[in-house]
Amino acid sequence: MEGGAFVLGVTPSAMSQRIRTLESRIGQVLIRRTNPITVTEAGEAVLKYAREIELLESETLDRLHGIDIDAPDGTGADSSTGARRREPTVLRIGVNADSLSTWFRPIFAEVAQWDDIVIRIEVADQDKALPLLTSGEVLGTITSAEVGGYGTQVQELGSMRYVAVAAKSLLNKHGVIADNHGVLAEVDLESLPMVNFGKDDDLQFTYLRRVGVQAIPPMSVVPSSWEFAAAVEAGVGWGLIPITQLGELSKDLVPLSSEPNIDVPLYWHHWNLASEKLGRLTEALHRVAAGMR
Numbered sequence: 553m554e555g556g557a558f559v560l561g562v563t564p565s566a567m568s569q570r571i572r573t574l575e576s577r578i579g580q581v582l583i584r585r586t587n588p589i590t591v592t593e594a595g596e597a598v599l600k601y602a603r604e605i606e607l608l609e610s611e612t613l614d615r616l617h618g619i620d621i622d623a624p625d626g627t628g629a630d631s632s633t634g635a636r637r638r639e640p641t642v643l644r645i646g647v648n649a650d651s652l653s654t655w656f657r658p659i660f661a662e663v664a665q666w667d668d669i670v671i672r673i674e675v676a677d678q679d680k681a682l683p684l685l686t687s688g689e690v691l692g693t694i695t696s697a698e699v700g701g702y703g704t705q706v707q708e709l710g711s712m713r714y715v716a717v718a719a720k721s722l723l724n725k726h727g728v729i730a731d732n733h734g735v736l737a738e739v740d741l742e743s744l745p746m747v748n749f750g751k752d753d754d755l756q757f758t759y760l761r762r763v764g765v766q767a768i769p770p771m772s773v774v775p776s777s778w779e780f781a782a783a784v785e786a787g788v789g790w791g792l793i794p795i796t797q798l799g800e801l802s803k804d805l806v807p808l809s810s811e812p813n814i815d816v817p818l819y820w821h822h823w824n825l826a827s828e829k830l831g832r833l834t835e836a837l838h839r840v841a842a843g844m845r
Contacts, residue, residue, distance in 0.1 A: 553589065574598075591687065600688030600823075603644075607691065607827055610641040614668060641829055644672045646684040646693030649749070650712060651818065653777035654796045655844045656694075662836040669829055677752040685821055691830060692822030694837075700821045707834070709818045709841040715798060716759050716808040718744070718790035723806070725787070730806045739808055742767045745789035750775040755792050759814060796844070818844075 557567035575582050582595035591599060617638055647656055652675060663671055674684055674693075681695040685704060700706040718739075723730045728739055741760060746769045748756050760766075772788050774780045777797075784791040785802050792814060798805065820837055822830060 596687040600686075603688050603691065604823060604825060607641060607643075607825065607830070610639075611828060614638065614641075638668075640666075640668050640670045642670055642672060643692075643829060643833055644674065644690040645833070646674045646676050646681045646690045646695070648677055648681065648694055648818075649675050649775075649777040650794050650797075651694055654794050655712075655841060658840045658843075659836055662840070666832070669833075671833075677750070680752045682821065685823075691825075692820060692833070694818055695821055696816050696818060697821070698817065698819060700819075703824050704821050705824050707820045707822075707838070709820050709837060710844040711815045711817045712844060713795045714755060714792040714814045714816065715795050716790060716792050716814075717784060717798070717805040718808055719785060719787040719802070720804045720806055722787035722790065741765045741790075741808075742769055745770040745772065747772050747774055747780060747783045747789040747791040749773070749777075749780055755814065755816070759792055762814075763809065 553564045553567050553571075557564045560567065562570075571583060578594070578598070580594040581592050582598055584590045584592060652673065663669065674690055676684055676693070681693040682697055682701065684690045685693045686701055694709065698706065718730075720730045722745070723739070726740075726744055728744075741763065742765055746756055748771050750773060757768075760769075770789070772783065774783045774788075780791060781793050781797055781801055783789070784793060785805060790808055793801070793805075795813070818841070820834060822834060
């Protein structure tokens with residue numbers, strides 16, 4: 553409420569009253585007045601609608617800005633004369649941490665060329681990102697989900713390949729002999745320490761189930777992509793690392809087994825809007841994501 557009041561130049565109580573008035577007109581509660589305030593399902597729908605209108609309004613004003621308008625005396629008047637400086641359009645997007653740290657990086661060079669756009673990134677795990685789109689917090693998100701929701705488009709970007717690796721120092725410490733090509737004996741993954749990204753990351757557990765391990769080994773949690781890789785590199789535990797990231801890490805990391813790698817498909821979900829700026833971002837994502845293949 554205080555943030556909204558600051559933007560609108562009103563008091564927090566006036567801000568609260570505006571929300572109540574909107575709720576009365578709609579006939580539904582939009583926010584839960586708890587600490588912190590949260591948005592109801594109806595509020596998410598209104599928020600998504602408002603941000604769609606915000607994007608379309610911004611693009612319409614961009615098109616109108618600078619158009620010559622016939623003055624009453626028949627001379628052309630430049631509508632940009634004395635006009636207020638146009639603010640860039642905000643594109644809010646969701647990106648998973650591993651993508652953000654690897655193949656996504658060239659997107660920044662693209663965005664740097666766009667004076668009419670700024671981006672704001674929300675980091676979310678690739679299989680947990682759709683709620684951000686549903687709630688209207690972002691206009692597009694990268695996720696492993698193939699099926700989208702109402703009012704969205706889904707486009708395949710490619711897939712990220714992950715390899716289960718461990719430092720030779722960790723393996724030797726646990727009595728496993730390894731060389732640069734991999735382990736030379738069977739690894740007891742029930743006791744070998746593991747690094748996990750966070751509570752929303754199931755990738756390591758997927759790998760364990762694939763190789764027939766049901767128990768949870770000693771587990772460290774490092775919720776940052778490059779720091780996760782650094783922990784595996786240092787021998788804190790084994791972990792699954794994107795193959796595009798492995799080339800920048802120590803040569804002492806070796807694959808745990810000959811089991812197939814895990815390929816995680818990635819899709820770009822975005823609002824179904826005829827937006828030039830959203831389309832520009834989508835095209836850039838496809839160009840950059842082609843590097844994953």
